[in-house]
Amino acid sequence: MSTVVAGVLLGIGLLTAFSGAVGVLRMPDTQLRIQASSKTVTLGVLPTLLAVVVATGVDSVYASRALIVALLVLVLNPLAAHALARVCARRD
Numbered sequence: 001m002s003t004v005v006a007g008v009l010l011g012i013g014l015l016t017a018f019s020g021a022v023g024v025l026r027m028p029d030t031q032l033r034i035q036a037s038s039k040t041v042t043l044g045v046l047p048t049l050l051a052v053v054v055a056t057g058v059d060s061v062y063a064s065r066a067l068i069v070a071l072l073v074l075v076l077n078p079l080a081a082h083a084l085a086r087v088c089a090r091r092d
Helices: 002-026 030-056 061-091
Strands: none
Touching: 002 030, 030 061
């Protein structure tokens, strides 16, 4: 059962990452590309990390590391995207 849930989460992460990559290629403006890539990273990585937690079990070393990385991605990715957008806005 946990293998199926992990596979579904991994598939969701893969599809989100792929759609975000297409969005980055199709967006005309730099700020729109930043927005598409930041959403892709957040929404693509989190299901993948949750798949690791589900597949290895909550009490494993990999699960704790995956949860720490997920927390860091949730906090640092919007900050990095905001900083990039501010630099792009100042250059234009």
